[in-house]
Amino acid sequence: MTTRSQTRGGLKLETHKHRSTMRPLRAARPAELLTLPLDQHAGAAARPIVATGDLVALGQPIAEPTADISAWLHSPVSGRVRAIEPQPSALHPDTPSLAIVIENDGADRTHAANQPFDFSNAEPAAIVEHIARGGIVGLGGAIFPTAAKLARAPAKSAHLIVNGAECEPWISCDDMLMRERASEVIAGAKVLCRAVLAEHCTIAVEDDMREAAQALREAVEHAGGGIEVVEVPSIYPAGGERQLITTLTGLEVPSGGLPQDIGILCQNVGTAAAIARWVHDGEPLIRRVVTITGSAIQEPANLDAVIGTPLSRLIADCGGFATEPAKLMMGGPMMGIALPTDQFAVLKGMNCVFAATLRDIQPAGPEMPCIRCGSCSEVCPAILLPQQLHRLALAGEVPELDEYGLLDCIECGCCDYVCPSQIPLVERFRVAKPEVLRYRTMRSMAPEARAQFEAREVRLARLEEERRARLAEKRRSITSKP
Amino acid sequence: MLTAALLAAGFAAALASVLARSSRVVPRSTLIERINDVLPQTQCGRCTFAGCKPYATALAEGRADINHCPPGGDTTARTLATLLDRPYKPVDPQFGITPAQPVVAWVDESRCIGCTKCIQACPVDAIVGASKFMHTIIAAQCTGCELCIAPCPVDCIELRPAQASQLSLSS
Amino acid sequence: MSSLLLILLSAVLISHFALTRVPALRPFASTSPFDDAVRLAIAVLACTSVVTPLSYLLRNHVLQPLHVLYLQPLLFVVLIMLVAQLIRLVVEQRTLWAPNATALFALLTGNSAILGATLLVPSRVETFIDSIGLGLGIGLSFAVLLLCLTTLEQRMRHAAIAVSFRGTPLALITAGVMALALMGFTGLIAE
Numbered sequence: 001m002t003t004r005s006q007t008r009g010g011l012k013l014e015t016h017k018h019r020s021t022m023r024p025l026r027a028a029r030p031a032e033l034l035t036l037p038l039d040q041h042a043g044a045a046a047r048p049i050v051a052t053g054d055l056v057a058l059g060q061p062i063a064e065p066t067a068d069i070s071a072w073l074h075s076p077v078s079g080r081v082r083a084i085e086p087q088p089s090a091l092h093p094d095t096p097s098l099a100i101v102i103e104n105d106g107a108d109r110t111h112a113a114n115q116p117f118d119f120s121n122a123e124p125a126a127i128v129e130h131i132a133r134g135g136i137v138g139l140g141g142a143i144f145p146t147a148a149k150l151a152r153a154p155a156k157s158a159h160l161i162v163n164g165a166e167c168e169p170w171i172s173c174d175d176m177l178m179r180e181r182a183s184e185v186i187a188g189a190k191v192l193c194r195a196v197l198a199e200h201c202t203i204a205v206e207d208d209m210r211e212a213a214q215a216l217r218e219a220v221e222h223a224g225g226g227i228e229v230v231e232v233p234s235i236y237p238a239g240g241e242r243q244l245i246t247t248l249t250g251l252e253v254p255s256g257g258l259p260q261d262i263g264i265l266c267q268n269v270g271t272a273a274a275i276a277r278w279v280h281d282g283e284p285l286i287r288r289v290v291t292i293t294g295s296a297i298q299e300p301a302n303l304d305a306v307i308g309t310p311l312s313r314l315i316a317d318c319g320g321f322a323t324e325p326a327k328l329m330m331g332g333p334m335m336g337i338a339l340p341t342d343q344f345a346v347l348k349g350m351n352c353v354f355a356a357t358l359r360d361i362q363p364a365g366p367e368m369p370c371i372r373c374g375s376c377s378e379v380c381p382a383i384l385l386p387q388q389l390h391r392l393a394l395a396g397e398v399p400e401l402d403e404y405g406l407l408d409c410i411e412c413g414c415c416d417y418v419c420p421s422q423i424p425l426v427e428r429f430r431v432a433k434p435e436v437l438r439y440r441t442m443r444s445m446a447p448e449a450r451a452q453f454e455a456r457e458v459r460l461a462r463l464e465e466e467r468r469a470r471l472a473e474k475r476r477s478i479t480s481k482p
Numbered sequence: 483m484l485t486a487a488l489l490a491a492g493f494a495a496a497l498a499s500v501l502a503r504s505s506r507v508v509p510r511s512t513l514i515e516r517i518n519d520v521l522p523q524t525q526c527g528r529c530t531f532a533g534c535k536p537y538a539t540a541l542a543e544g545r546a547d548i549n550h551c552p553p554g555g556d557t558t559a560r561t562l563a564t565l566l567d568r569p570y571k572p573v574d575p576q577f578g579i580t581p582a583q584p585v586v587a588w589v590d591e592s593r594c595i596g597c598t599k600c601i602q603a604c605p606v607d608a609i610v611g612a613s614k615f616m617h618t619i620i621a622a623q624c625t626g627c628e629l630c631i632a633p634c635p636v637d638c639i640e641l642r643p644a645q646a647s648q649l650s651l652s653s
Numbered sequence: 654m655s656s657l658l659l660i661l662l663s664a665v666l667i668s669h670f671a672l673t674r675v676p677a678l679r680p681f682a683s684t685s686p687f688d689d690a691v692r693l694a695i696a697v698l699a700c701t702s703v704v705t706p707l708s709y710l711l712r713n714h715v716l717q718p719l720h721v722l723y724l725q726p727l728l729f730v731v732l733i734m735l736v737a738q739l740i741r742l743v744v745e746q747r748t749l750w751a752p753n754a755t756a757l758f759a760l761l762t763g764n765s766a767i768l769g770a771t772l773l774v775p776s777r778v779e780t781f782i783d784s785i786g787l788g789l790g791i792g793l794s795f796a797v798l799l800l801c802l803t804t805l806e807q808r809m810r811h812a813a814i815a816v817s818f819r820g821t822p823l824a825l826i827t828a829g830v831m832a833l834a835l836m837g838f839t840g841l842i843a844e
Contacts, residue, residue: 067645369813391811392811394811395811396556396560397560397811398557398560399557399561399684434583435557438555438557438583439557441584442522442553442554445522445523445625446521446522446523447523448623449522449523449524449606449623449625450518450523450534452606452607452608452623453523453525453533453534453605455607456605456606456607485719485721486719486721486723489715489719489721489724489728490724490727490728493728493731493732493735494731496731496735497731497734497735497738500735500738500739501738504738504741513682513752513753515752516682516683516752520684561684564684564685564686565682565683565684566682567673567676567679
């Protein structure tokens with residue numbers, strides 16, 4: 001299959017992945033205490049189903065979903081529940097949220113009820129239900145509960161795209177996963193194909209990930225074919241869901257819409273591997289590959305860590321800090337979240353710990369006025385106009401922000417990166433988005449509310465009319481009597 | 483000379499008749515409707531008028547300023563300023579504070595006594611229930627106007643952030 | 654050509670000022686000044702397309718045979734008022750555009766481009782078909798120029814402009830720059 005190169009926007013960035021991919025994947029050392037926030041997935045936080053003091057087994061469910069869009073949470077080790085209390089979470093470093101803290105007893109007793117699942121004879125709905133029970137969420141960064149996404153996928157003629165186009169610099173967890181565990185990725189892709197009755201399946205990798213592409217092709221052949229491995233140009237953000245879909249199929253996901261609207265389902269390679277482990281080995285989502293990297297790390301590497309492991313443990317496993325980092329981030333330099341300390345735990349969505357020196361992140365200088373150069377509009381992969389969006393965001397013109405498509409911004413940071421006036425564009429857009437969402441909500445509720453109100457007025461007027469007619473009738477019948 | 487005078491007179495007569503006829507025409511769209519389309523239709527009454535249409539009427543007649551609507555927030559104030567060609571002002575806090583996120587009312591069912599006072603107060607009929615039966619709020623229709631909170635004799639209604647799935651967002 | 658340009662630009666500038674700065678002359682109460690400009694442009698286009706051929710007929714088949722050409726400006730103005738009133742009626746009855754339609758009548762009547770189109774008929778037009786073309790041409794040019802000026806004003810709304818230049822001075826400068834830009838077309842067609 002030929003791909004058109006991503007001609008709209010994007011940046012060619014240095015990948016900095018060499019140091020972290022030099023050594024093979026290895027497991028992180030087990031930790032004594034594991035912290036598991038209940039809101040480490042998109043949607044409603046999970047609700048604990050264990051209590052303080054309970055003994056838990058490895059893979060035992062410890063929290064259940066509370067809404068349609070929510071996920072199960074499982075214990076990554078065997079041990080005892082030490083506490084259920086608010087703890088800080090890397091997703092929102094300033095606000096603690098409820099978390100389950102587990103003491104590891106080191107025995108790794110597995111939960112007996114977790115058994116392999118025969119998906120080849122199961123109905124798609126049953127497969128989706130089973131995936132839900134594994135606590136599987138999107139590991140590409142969106143952490144959206146996979147079962148909820150699959151339930152909303154098109155029923156047939158779906159094109160499944162498995163996203164291995166890891167585009168953000170420094171992050172290499174998906175690359176290592178594909179190099180060393182390609183068979184798991186393919187097995188997961190097969191389960192997904194059956195779960196949505198997909199007609200085509202494509203795995204995308206960037207064109208500089210040669211070993212990964214090779215490993216995947218061998219694994220596909222070994223598994224009987226049926227999946228195409230495609231290389232896409234390594235331009236950031238090639239791995240963005242919408243950008244990848246356009247590159248592979250030439251179709252554009254409609255503004256405000258989802259890939260399912262054009263018959264496409266996109267899943268990350270890590271998610272596929274997690275599904276394979278759950279379906280074939282009975283191991284729910286309790287661990288993932290995390291890249292520990294940055295110039296401030298002694299020996300950058302990719303570690304297979306269980307969720308709940310403190311970051312300080314992972315950093316120590318990589319030789320500790322070589323120098324004091326200028327910034328510690330969850331994620332990469334373009335879209336990551338800065339962390340104040342390393343006292344946070346690995347989450348399902350944590351793909352990378354980036355200990356950056358000043359040279360790695362090149363902090364922005366003081367903000368200067370916009371010179372209307374247009375570089376931002378040239379590089380925007382979502383084909384938006386950041387220059388106009390910025391002007392409107394500063395002026396607070398919310399309806400026009402909606403018209404110019406602010407809600408389609410994927411916050412990739414390309415415009416920020418190229419701005420010669422060092423304007424913090426992504427920050428401005430993040431602040432403006434809730435305003436636009438609120439405006440949209442208001443506009444969509446207004447007609448219905450107005451109709452209800454007017455119907456109520458009509459009803460009250462009618463009741464009043466009837467009451468008056470009744471009284472008049474009564475008065476007439478009284479006065480007309482002799 | 484005569485032809486010129488006759489011609490001029492004829493044109494003047496035509497014009498006069500057309501002008502006379504058009505003065506009795508009733509326009510299809512009115513300024514009040516335009517303004518009402520911009521307002522959020524919460525019908526909360528915080529603007530000191532009895533609903534969004536009365537406020538729109540007052541705005542059209544120049545009796546009210548554009549910054550009376552907290553549910554609409556500064557966005558609506560800006561739109562009204564453009565519409566009516568008046569200077570923009572942010573929403574006056576004396577009429578209320580714009581909520582940071584959409585909120586909906588919620589009935590604590592363990593304390594509800596089934597008195598129907600909140601049902602009568604709700605301007606958009608978003609509360610379901612009957613006398614001596616449990617009352618509940620249809621979150622998707624609640625506009626967060628807070629009119630049900632005061633009438634409740636046992637104070638069992640509170641405001642909660644609206645979940646994304648409850649917002650009737652047209653995609 | 655440059656006289657036509659002058660007429661058009663001054664008409665555009667005056668219409669723009671009327672739409673945005675004179676509350677009583679705002680026929681279309683809409684939330685976006687661009688929408689206002691689009692609707693006025695359509696109304697003016699309709700007006701010129703109807704008035705110019707009618708003025709051709711009036712001049713050549715009524716005024717000239719009767720030798721009362723000196724009545725031309727007066728009767729053209731009255732003709733424009735008639736057509737403007739009719740357009741106003743159509744807009745008011747059939748569309749939801751104009752809560753304040755009397756202002757539309759005032760804007761159309763006072764629009765010098767429309768009067769200019771009717772008065773240019775003898776010097777530029779030979780046949781009836783040509784007069785329709787002239788009317789359409791002037792209407793479309795007015796539309797394009799008005800939309801350009803409105804869009805430019807909208808883009809500069811929130812720019813950091815020196816206080817003494819904000820508002821009317823900047824609008825005049827913008828119109829001047831537009832005139833300079835359009836002067837390039839004046840040599841294209843030999844007069």
